[in-house]
Amino acid sequence: MAVQEQLPREILIGGEQNYGSVNQIIDKVILNNGLHRKWFYITLLLGVMGTGLMLVSIGWLLYMGIGIWGNQIPVGWAWDIVNFVWWIGIGHAGTLISAILLLLRQQWRNSINRFAEAMTIFAVMCAGMYPLLHTGRPWVDYWLFPYPNILGLWPQYRSPLFWDVCAVSTYFTVSLLFWYMGLVPDMASLRDRATNKFAKYGYAIACLGWRGSAKHWHRYEQANLLLAGFATPLVLSVHSTVSFDFAMSVVPGWNPTIFPPYFVAGAVYGGFAMVLNFAIPIRKAYKLEDLITMKHIDWMCKIMLATSLIVFYGYAMEVFFGWYSGSKGEIDLTVYRMVGEYKLEYWMLIFCNCVAPQTMWFPKLRQNLWVVWIVAAIAGLGMWLERFVIIPMCLQINPLPAIDRPYHPTIWDIALFTGTIGFFTMLMMLFVRALPTINIFEVKDLLYKTIRSEGKSEIIKPATAVGVE
Amino acid sequence: MNESTPEQKLDLEAISQKLKDKKGPAYWRSLEEVAKTAEFQKWVDDEFPNRRDLATIDRRSLLKFMGASLAMAGLAGCRGVFLPEEKLVAYVEQPEELLIGTPLFYSTTMPFMGYGFGVLCSQREGRPIKLEGNPRHPMSLGSINSMVEAEMLNFYDPDRLSNVIQQGNISTWEQFAETASDAIQAQVAKQGAGLRFLTGTVTSPTVAAQLNTLRSKFPQSKWYCYDPIDRDGERKGSMAVFGKQYETRLDLSKANVIVSLDSDFLLRRPDSVALARQWADGRRITGTDGTMNRLYAFSSRMTTTAATADHYWPVRPSELEIIASAIAAGLGVGQAPSSLPVDASIVSAIVKDLQQNQGSAVVIPGEEQTPNLHALCFAINEALGAFGKSVLIQEPVDYNPTPRVDQMTSLTNDLNQGLVDLIFIIGGNPAYDAPADLNFGSALGKAKVKIYLSMYETETSAVCDWTAPVSHPLEAWGDLRAHDGTISLTQPLMEPLYDSWSVIEFLSSLYGPKQEGYDILRDYYKQGPHKLDHNKFKVALYKGMLEETTQPTVVPKVNTASIQPVAISPAGTEVRFQSCGKILDGTYSNNGWLRELPDQITKGTWDNVIEISPAMAQQLNISSGNILKVSTQLGTVEGPAWIQPGQPNNAITMTLGYGRTAGGVVATADEATGYNAYVIRSSQSMGFLPASAGATIQNQGGDFRFANVQLHNGMENRDIVREGTMDEMKQALAAGKKPFRFPNEEEIDLDDLNLYPKDVFRWDGPQWGMTIDLTTCTGCNACVTACQAENNIPVVGKDQVARGREMHWIRIDRYYGGNKTSSPEADTLSAPPVVFQPVMCVQCEKAPCEPVCPVAATVHSHDGINQMVYNRCVGTRYCSDNCPYKVRRFNFLNYQMEQLQFQDIQKIPLLKLLNNPDVTVRSRGVMEKCNYCIQRISDARIEAKKAGLPIRDGSILTACQQACPTRTITFGNIADPEAKVAAMRKDPRSYLLLGDMNTRPRTSHMARLRNPNPEIVS
16 A cells, blocks of 8 residues: 555546445446437347347357368368457456456556456357367367266366366356456445335345445455455466467467467457447446546556557567578468468558557547547457467468468358357446446545545545445 | 175285295186185176175165166167167078178179279178279289279269169169060061160170170171270271281380370279389389389370379370370381470480380370370380280280270261161260260160160160169179289179169070079089189189189281371360379269369369460460360360469360269269360360360350369478489488488487487387388379278268368378479479379377377377277367378268268168278267278287287288288388388388477388489470
């Protein structure tokens, strides 16, 4: 705390706020039905339609086999793993915000962490679907998990895929717990404020009997810190493990040693971009400007900029390693990326992830929400292209050139990916509708600290337990 | 349930004490026996120890068991409701020799291009499974080719005609026999003046005798033969220079210098398997020992022979005569032509080389080439003293050797003049493959009664009144003669699958009551010229042939005066018609194995293409995949262009046998039928259309969807195929270097960089390994089909191949150009050096696929095989991604059940009979790959164990090794220093593919040695 006190204070809450107004701003999104305009229902409908498309794609996939996709020999992994890695990466911003920034006592995280955590969970749901569905025989996927069985067979611990299974399932579990735990006090608050009987009962059950006693708060803080401790290494380990799927192989282009840090940076980059893509419209629609201030957006832009530079360094290193390996196959692959059949994708990747974010150097552009939103959208695309350039493209070029074969996706590859985006959108919309998008009690905590640090302790109401206001 | 007394603990010390005290032979079954525990005594005394006595079961448990038994019985009753009903029929009397689970091998004979190809057929529990070469047979020498191998699939083909068809309607044999006998009775009065027989090449002594019987009964009747791929050039050439029709038989084992003038003798001749063996034996090198024969090829299209030759020059089809006459003139026969399509120094160098090898040199003319070229080659071979050595001249084996085109022309004339009342067409498909100018289909319509015997309902059935199903050679008795005349017997391996008659049974019904095939055959060999008694006949059946029945050879004199002077071929586009290297003339159109086989050169599957040279394509602005319209006076054909390096300019090559409109679901598969080149093939020019025919090529544009298995053709200067000459090898060895390494750097001993001790891969037992000698690989595909037959590999269809999902466990990579060190940067597009490299799983000792499998579905066996556990495979495909050789194949869909011929649900069981019971049939979502025919290894291991002997070197043949005509593949125990494979692994030419990845492959490749003429600079 000592360090924090010395830092200059930033204005993280706009307007004249008190605890009541904070509650009001956040709760109204849920409790005031009239606030949801047409665009909300349209987006939700699109999400539901996307979910339908996803279910149809999965059904057909399970019925036919993964031959409906464009995967082939030599390109055994394509959109399935591209999308898996992309979605996992999207989730990273959430964990970074909620865990690392919590441990670093970054107060500005308070208004975006809930949102980002929800994204994490939904993104990991979309991601987790892929490795389970992309196997040839999904009905025996449970063999990938270590469970006692009469065959006496365990998974093969040397396989990065098994590490992946462990990393992703741990990640999902911890993220879910973290998110849910943070929701408990807020749901208690909603329970108290909800007038609709069903909503009241629903929140009452979900808040696990939270009464806001000091004991509760004490335990909450302890658990929160513990989970943050758990989650922090996960931010780094999950995507490092995902990168091991490639880095541990002998495939030219898959095995540079830079992969783990470069994947993590890419994930954070893509994750923050996705947070911005969702936060900016919601902030606007529900008038949350006072809680998600331009300062927040500014900082997120800076993180994007920083991570994009790391990613850029990664791309440069890939080219360097291609040359430095001295292996003809690696050199040919590097050249193929730049001038081969998919050169457009490669140069678009460089544009999206290296050129476009350079706009974020300029404070003026960081303040322009349109620019920020577009750059974030470009970043999302860029991160997808990065995985495309790594996964199917490296497999197209082989040590034995006789087996080189270009990869082309099919309609079902596109359908399932579109479907998962729809599914994600649907879950996000339902989340916005049913749960507090911004962490109420943490904002109040922040408000308390802000006001006190400004020396205006007189306007603070007596500290009441949140939720029993 | 086991509640017996707790086991007595074993006291090891007491046991060893007891053992020490023992006297006499100290055999003991287990430690318990030594310890003489009470449990052990119980096991010895009681047959079923630990069983529950009924009396000791309490009432409640008894009721429980009874209830459970009732429930189980109820469930069992549901079989047939929601469980498939299975029938189990045991042998009441087990047939003699048959041992369930072990294959029986029978010698039999398959027809191949009209001649008899001796095979051994393995039969499992009464169903034939796989064909293998008959080592005794002169056409096979123990090897086989793809086409004969694939007869197995033809046998079980669900599209085979299963009943008599009368003008498109199903009929019966009785009705058919009635009509046939009425029609034939009507001919008795006319002495058969209106009776015609049309067959393919007949080399069967029995059929020939039967036809003679018929013709003696109907003296006015006529018998014609027609084959779209014929030996007319040779027949007419022989007529010209010898005044008599002879056949040539080649013996390349005596040839040091071979010149192929448009002949693809390594693949497209009836005796190609034997020729390929002789050719390969003539260039087998061990270490630096041995001599190599030299092969020059002038060819009008890229073929396996052209690709394998030491020197290759593409020339237009009409220019081969010029080359031949230049060679002849060099040898003192006739006049030299005024100009040559190739550099004169090349021809003079070849002539010099031929002269130096007088008596051991041979010039082979193209099978489909002109009579004059054959005449010239007869003269050349005579001048070279090859007659009686590498070229044997024999009386025709064929019973009706008149040139096919002449026969077909007279038959068409007969038909058009209305002379034919009754025609029997036995086999073939003339309405599809007869020369287009004869318009045979409509001429055939003029015959009054047309009866067609065929295995399929074809284009010809549409014209005929009756189409009757003929038996496959695997279900019929019969006989055929090999290319050298050896009489080979065909015996059935199974009762006919359908209600079909064999040819000899059918013919017998025409001159008397129908006899059984066996009786006909037996009678012929009892009463005919051979006079075989029962035992001799049995021996002949056992061997598959009558030994010492080769055709006697003669040494006739060549009349050089009859050779016509050659003219310089006029400018213009020539069109070469070639038989397909997979389905020949269309005989195997409906065979999925062959249709999906990659073409030896283009590596395309399913379709045929129009091959065009790169320079010509550039000139005409054609790119691969454009649809070309080839027009002559006879008609037009549209097919996809394929830019083929090594194709001569101003000549295109069209492949016969495609564009079927009937003949089964595979032959007519959607988007995969190809074009029909017969439409523009005229009786005047069966081999090629000269420029005077005025063929025009129009580019229609478009982008044809090929299903090619290899899209990248260059080696990209990587160390993949090592090649060079003997001199280069000797130089490198003298310098203490590994020969042909690219780039030419010092080879690092990767073992030194290894963290693991060297003996970590050592195990006290056989260690399997393989070598592939690229010097003798001709890329013929025999191994691919043999592997497909052995390992139950499904056919996936054109669409799936185009998506990159072919399932062949062996692929033969074909590279053009070679690496920069091994071949000078000559004009590589016009005549590039070609190399073939078979690649199947190389069984890495440090296999990259193994550590990445999350469920341990691919693991290493103690004898060094990288095994694939299908049942455990989840299908993540990570193993394939991590395989540098990309030899793994994935069942992206349920390929076994989704093969084209499985579309008719009622026909599914038939193709299931084909599966090898020793090999798991893989389901959807499972990875698979080569495993060195593990089932054969296990079989040999079990047999050796039973005999108490070690596994003998050479006792295990993998399917690919067994099929290979050139003996390119060697398999064995690399841990055994005596084994052939171990010696070959140490050969200086031996190298490990992608060895620098330190995967330590068990399969090593051996560098390709070329034997170019130093006087010729390419």
